Amino acid sequence: MNFPILSIITNLPIVAAVIMLMIPANRKNEVRGVALAAAIIDLLLSAWMYLQYLIQDMTGYQFIEQYNWLPQLGITFYFGVDGMSAPLVLLTGIVMFTGVLIAWGDDDKHVMAGIQDRPREFLAFLFILAWGVFGVFVSLDLFMLFFFYEIAVFPMYLLIAIWGWAKTREYAAMKLTLYLFIGSVIALVGVLAMYWVSYQNTGVLTFDMLHMETANFSASFQYIWFLPVFLGFAVLGGIWPFHNWSPDGHVAAPTSVSMFHAGVLMKLGAFAALRVGIMLLPEGAKQWSWLIMAIAAIAVVYGAYIAFVQTDLKYMIGFSSVSHMGLVILGISTLNHNGLVGAGVQMFSHGVMTALFFAVTGMIYDRAHTRQMSELGGMAKVMPFAAVGFIIGGLVSMGMPGFSGFVAEFPIFMGVWRVQWLVAVISSISIVITAAYILLAVRRVFFNPMPEKLEGHITDVTVMDKIAIFTLCFFMVLIGIFPSFMVPMMEKGVENILRLLGGA
Amino acid sequence: MFTSVMFASILPEILITILGMILLIVEPFWKEDQRRNSGWLTAGGLFVIIIISLLFGQPGEPVAVLGGMIRFDWLGFFFKLLFMFAAAATALLLMDHEKAGHRGEAYLLLLASLLGMNLMAVSADLIMLYLSIETASIPLYILAGFLLADDRSTEAGFKYLLFGTVTSTIMLYGFSLVFGLAGTTNIYQLSQMFADGEVSVLLVFSLVALILVGLGFKVAIVPFHFWVPDVYEGSPTPVAGFLSTASKAAGFAVIVRFFFVAFPAFASSWTFILAALAAVTMTVGNLLALPQTNIKRLLAYSSVAHAGYALIGVVAFSQLGAASVVFYLAAYILTNLLAFGIVMAFSQATGLEDLKDYAGMSRRNPLLALMMLSAFLSLTGMPPFGGFVAKVFVFAAGIQANYTWLVVVGILNSVVGVYYYLNAMKYVYLYRMPNEDEENHQIILTRPYAIALVVLTIGVILVGTVFAPWFSWSDAAAMNLF
Numbered sequence: 001m002n003f004p005i006l007s008i009i010t011n012l013p014i015v016a017a018v019i020m021l022m023i024p025a026n027r028k029n030e031v032r033g034v035a036l037a038a039a040i041i042d043l044l045l046s047a048w049m050y051l052q053y054l055i056q057d058m059t060g061y062q063f064i065e066q067y068n069w070l071p072q073l074g075i076t077f078y079f080g081v082d083g084m085s086a087p088l089v090l091l092t093g094i095v096m097f098t099g100v101l102i103a104w105g106d107d108d109k110h111v112m113a114g115i116q117d118r119p120r121e122f123l124a125f126l127f128i129l130a131w132g133v134f135g136v137f138v139s140l141d142l143f144m145l146f147f148f149y150e151i152a153v154f155p156m157y158l159l160i161a162i163w164g165w166a167k168t169r170e171y172a173a174m175k176l177t178l179y180l181f182i183g184s185v186i187a188l189v190g191v192l193a194m195y196w197v198s199y200q201n202t203g204v205l206t207f208d209m210l211h212m213e214t215a216n217f218s219a220s221f222q223y224i225w226f227l228p229v230f231l232g233f234a235v236l237g238g239i240w241p242f243h244n245w246s247p248d249g250h251v252a253a254p255t256s257v258s259m260f261h262a263g264v265l266m267k268l269g270a271f272a273a274l275r276v277g278i279m280l281l282p283e284g285a286k287q288w289s290w291l292i293m294a295i296a297a298i299a300v301v302y303g304a305y306i307a308f309v310q311t312d313l314k315y316m317i318g319f320s321s322v323s324h325m326g327l328v329i330l331g332i333s334t335l336n337h338n339g340l341v342g343a344g345v346q347m348f349s350h351g352v353m354t355a356l357f358f359a360v361t362g363m364i365y366d367r368a369h370t371r372q373m374s375e376l377g378g379m380a381k382v383m384p385f386a387a388v389g390f391i392i393g394g395l396v397s398m399g400m401p402g403f404s405g406f407v408a409e410f411p412i413f414m415g416v417w418r419v420q421w422l423v424a425v426i427s428s429i430s431i432v433i434t435a436a437y438i439l440l441a442v443r444r445v446f447f448n449p450m451p452e453k454l455e456g457h458i459t460d461v462t463v464m465d466k467i468a469i470f471t472l473c474f475f476m477v478l479i480g481i482f483p484s485f486m487v488p489m490m491e492k493g494v495e496n497i498l499r500l501l502g503g504a
Numbered sequence: 505m506f507t508s509v510m511f512a513s514i515l516p517e518i519l520i521t522i523l524g525m526i527l528l529i530v531e532p533f534w535k536e537d538q539r540r541n542s543g544w545l546t547a548g549g550l551f552v553i554i555i556i557s558l559l560f561g562q563p564g565e566p567v568a569v570l571g572g573m574i575r576f577d578w579l580g581f582f583f584k585l586l587f588m589f590a591a592a593a594t595a596l597l598l599m600d601h602e603k604a605g606h607r608g609e610a611y612l613l614l615l616a617s618l619l620g621m622n623l624m625a626v627s628a629d630l631i632m633l634y635l636s637i638e639t640a641s642i643p644l645y646i647l648a649g650f651l652l653a654d655d656r657s658t659e660a661g662f663k664y665l666l667f668g669t670v671t672s673t674i675m676l677y678g679f680s681l682v683f684g685l686a687g688t689t690n691i692y693q694l695s696q697m698f699a700d701g702e703v704s705v706l707l708v709f710s711l712v713a714l715i716l717v718g719l720g721f722k723v724a725i726v727p728f729h730f731w732v733p734d735v736y737e738g739s740p741t742p743v744a745g746f747l748s749t750a751s752k753a754a755g756f757a758v759i760v761r762f763f764f765v766a767f768p769a770f771a772s773s774w775t776f777i778l779a780a781l782a783a784v785t786m787t788v789g790n791l792l793a794l795p796q797t798n799i800k801r802l803l804a805y806s807s808v809a810h811a812g813y814a815l816i817g818v819v820a821f822s823q824l825g826a827a828s829v830v831f832y833l834a835a836y837i838l839t840n841l842l843a844f845g846i847v848m849a850f851s852q853a854t855g856l857e858d859l860k861d862y863a864g865m866s867r868r869n870p871l872l873a874l875m876m877l878s879a880f881l882s883l884t885g886m887p888p889f890g891g892f893v894a895k896v897f898v899f900a901a902g903i904q905a906n907y908t909w910l911v912v913v914g915i916l917n918s919v920v921g922v923y924y925y926l927n928a929m930k931y932v933y934l935y936r937m938p939n940e941d942e943e944n945h946q947i948i949l950t951r952p953y954a955i956a957l958v959v960l961t962i963g964v965i966l967v968g969t970v971f972a973p974w975f976s977w978s979d980a981a982a983m984n985l986f
Contacts, residue, residue: 069972071972154884161934181922185915189912192903193908196904
């Protein structure tokens with residue numbers, strides 16, 4: 001396995017971004033072509049990597065590459081994926097590919113689809129974002145993880161502030177950036193503290209996470225630093241009560257950025273919290289898991305309820321993301337096999353599902369110029385393909401068997417039940433609320449009679465859009481019908497976590 | 505006896521002097537419209553000097569040369585390289601300055617100041633130190649007030665002169681007290697004298713305070729920062745860039761050497777003073793940067809804040825701390841030169857310097873906007889730019905030295921920084937010109953700007969990604985202190 005697949009997957013976006021920036025700005029289609037080509041290659045490579053891991057029944061960290069970066073301080077480029085992160089790399093590939101398709105602006109037609117203003121800069125920033133996201137998922141070096149984590153933060157500001165929804169973009173972009181930056185720098189202090197204590201305990205100066213796992217951090221150290229590290233990263237995961245930036249950010253962002261944002265960026269937070277918080281500070285995690293579970297349960301129910309009362313379709317999905325990401329954190333907080341497996345699958349499932357939701361919402365907004373559900377209706381007739389996609393996404397969201405949402409949510413609740421049955425009961429209320437708001441939205445937007453002023457103005461979605469919708473639906477159904485496509489892998493990743501938690 | 509080591513130790517300075525003389529001789533023979541070629545000559549000459557110094561002037565084991573006046577080591581050498589690079593970039597940026605670009609004196613003064621800074625970085629004796637500080641400062645007073653017809657420039661020069669002379673006099677008083685107590689002016693013998701003698705902590709405290717007045721003025725830490733915004737705003741923009749980078753770094757070179765070498769026995773007391781100053785400097789700098797509407801004033805306060813971040817490494821008082829300060833300054837010099845270079849390029853094309861005038865800039869010149877984005881994100885401390893790694897190293901050194909509270913102050917300040925740096929980028933990328941006719945107001949970069957800015961941008965990205973060589977040099981420099 002000498003082919004450096006992970007470093008290619010990670011660095012391809014930045015190479016593509018640099019190439020795009022060198023193309024003259026007015027040659028928009030060349031720029032889009034480069035972006036699409038790079039996205040397809042990245043998707044294929046990550047799918048190949050994923051299938052290799054799955055088919056060859058690998059365990060532990062695979063596809064490892066390690067290069068010196070700064071030997072004096074023990075900083076390395078250390079690539080590697082396990083059963084937990086490989087699906088997330090695949091997810092990033094999927095969302096990147098569909099995001100480029102959705103952003104494919106049509107310069108001639110009057111439909112405001114895609115990105116027409118400065119697509120070169122847009123796609124370049126989007127790819128820098130993807131670079132950061134891939135980098136976090138594949139890094140086994142704490143410095144490298146943090147490096148890429150920060151790279152994933154700043155393009156969001158530009159993408160939202162420049163191409164976002166004119167009404168709230170400046171406010172939302174700055175709010176998002178400040179929240180995420182505060183979270184990450186607080187985590188940074190914890191990371192640096194871990195670095196020095198690990199040096200004191202083992203005598204090796206390194207950011208290598210596999211080494212730090214054996215650093216024997218004292219119980220009091222873990223007790224102090226677990227919360228700053230976990231919560232600092234989890235801010236990006238949209239954890240209540242630091243979720244406030246997320247719906248505003250989703251709504252203000254242009255469609256493909258919302259997809260990226262809710263689809264993979266929020267996973268970045270949950271993943272980093274899991275990877276650094278839980279896996280490096282397991283004792284602290286055991287001490288504090290009750291608190292994490294409590295706030296996650298609040299997020300699940302509260303997010304669902306707030307989503308229910310929204311009138312704006314995009315806000316509704318934004319808050320449903322808070323609720324679903326709450327489920328991920330809830331699964332993580334159980335610290336047991338079922339909960340963690342469910343959380344892992346939920347990360348993937350929610351990523352694909354919410355990307356689909358935002359894609360369809362964007363298509364509707366581009367044509368109807370409103371997202372108020374009361375002003376919409378009858379969309380199923382003019383854009384049937386999008387309607388089917390949205391409904392499949394809705395079924396996933398409700399946790400319907402046969403779709404990926406069920407494979408994810410059922411183990412989470414099982415895991416929670418084993419820890420504290422009351423929390424499981426309370427948080428499962430969210431399933432009912434979710435069903436209610438999703439079905440209401442489907443009826444209002446797609447099946448109610450179309451308002452007169454929209455009549456005749458709505459055109460069907462483009463071919464690019466259809467490809468994107470199909471790709472996203474494909475994975476949701478695939479996992480729903482064949483859980484063995486993902487669950488065994490997750491289990492291997494979880495085994496590794498449980499080993500660190502002392503076989504709990 | 506004049507040995508080859510002595511020669512090597514001041515090789516760059518000899519060459520700079522020769523370059524200055526060539527400039528003096530050649531310049532009068534050029535016609536009026538060729539005079540700006542002095543910039544090519546200066547920058548090219550410095551480039552050659554950097555290469556020659558790297559080939560023939562590399563230090564080996566640290567040695568005292570020229571009667572103990574100069575310490576020939578990596579710390580000084582690395583700083584010298586940084587200063588010469590900064591001066592070369594400044595010369596390029598100066599070339600198309602409307603009022604100063606065609607005046608040979610400007611380049612000569614720049615070289616004279618550079619000479620002083622180079623000597624500051626290597627001085628091992630209080631007398632040498634004071635002389636070199638003055639050599640570096642006096643040409644800068646003149647350069648700050650170079651635009652005679654412009655009242656703001658005259659004010660800047662005069663203000664800089666007044667503050668500079670007063671603070672350096674106080675510092676000189678501190679030096680004389682040190683000499684009175686220790687009986688030597690050699691920095692490397694001071695530590696012995698202070699460790700052996702019966703010197704009270706309180707006395708050292710006040711000595712440090714007196715000397716810090718002068719050095720604090722050079723690096724612009726609070727409360728010696730009052731001159732910064734006015735001087736930066738008034739002086740020619742490339743000069744402001746030089747002041748905020750090389751001049752500041754020279755101050756840090758002296759701070760690091762002087763405190764680490766002369767007072768290791770009293771580390772706990774002076775690190776405490778510096779920690780407090782660092783916290784105040786970061787906070788005041790960042791908070792005052794928030795309401796600025798003029799880009800040069802914004803960068804002025806941001807440069808105050810950055811002095812505070814760099815001080816964290818000094819406070820750490822460890823090899824990593826010193827290495828991180830040197831690294832921080834290297835990254836900061838590149839970044840801030842880039843930022844001021846962009847301001848210069850923009851004002852040369854448009855004559856404007858307010859933040860709101862940058863509206864629509866990304867449509868008027870996408871490349872310039874991208875370079876500005878790199879500079880500002882690096883100042884914010886975002887990867888993959890130099891500012892990020894530099895900050896992480898400084899913070900790591902702070903935490904290692906158990907100054908967690910100071911690091912927390914530092915990160916909170918970076919959050920404030922995010923706000924005003926990104927706010928500036930909002931003008932560049934989001935807002936539009938009043939008539940939305942950016943196509944008719946394209947900004948064309950002249951060749952010196954294009955070269956200087958592209959080199960600086962690549963430098964900022966290189967320092968932030970391939971940081972091993974830079975850190976090795978910083979580390980080699982820091983090793984000489986212990």
